[in-house]
Amino acid sequence: MLVIEDNVDAAESLKDLLELHGHVVEVAPDGPNGLTLARTFRPEVVLCDIGLPGMSGYEVARAFRRDPDLRGPLLVALTGYARPEDRQRALDAGFTRHVAKPPSAATLHRVVSEAP
Numbered sequence: 001m002l003v004i005e006d007n008v009d010a011a012e013s014l015k016d017l018l019e020l021h022g023h024v025v026e027v028a029p030d031g032p033n034g035l036t037l038a039r040t041f042r043p044e045v046v047l048c049d050i051g052l053p054g055m056s057g058y059e060v061a062r063a064f065r066r067d068p069d070l071r072g073p074l075l076v077a078l079t080g081y082a083r084p085e086d087r088q089r090a091l092d093a094g095f096t097r098h099v100a101k102p103p104s105a106a107t108l109h110r111v112v113s114e115a116p
Contacts, residue, residue: 001112002043003027004034004060005078006052010101014047014078017105023112031055035063035070043073044115047099050079050090058093065094074115078103 001023005011008029015025026041028034031052038046046064050057057077064070074097077090082100090098097111 001025001045001047002034002038002041002073004029004031004046004048004052004057006030006049010049014108017108018112021109031057031060031063034060035067038064038070038073045074045076045112047076047078047112048095050077050081050086057095058089061090061094074112076111 001018003011003014003025005014005027006029011027015027018025026037028037032055034048048057048060052060057079061075064073064075075095076097076099077095078099078101080101087098099107099111
């Protein structure tokens with residue numbers, strides 16, 4: 001799994017929680033680093049914040065979906081933007097799922113278990 005999150009504490013908390021459930025997790029602090037890491041790490045699931053510096057999560061999702069080598073992962077928007085129009089915008093950008101922050105452990109487990 002790949003967590004793309006600019007908040008260090010949030011990223012580390014997600015990583016710890018996912019690793020407790022047996023997942024291998026890498027963390028990137030922004031979109032460009034996330035895309036680079038995904039090309040070598042090949043995650044099955046990407047949890048991506050929307051409000052990233054420089055490159056929004058929407059742009060990250062579109063980049064994943066445009067690149068034939070990166071189209072495979074389950075893309076999850078993990079964000080504080082949780083209005084219905086925010087959910088639709090995330091899906092339109094290429095995310096598979098939209099999860100409001102902070103996610104419960106049960107929600108996170110349910111969403112990541114949908115990965116191929």
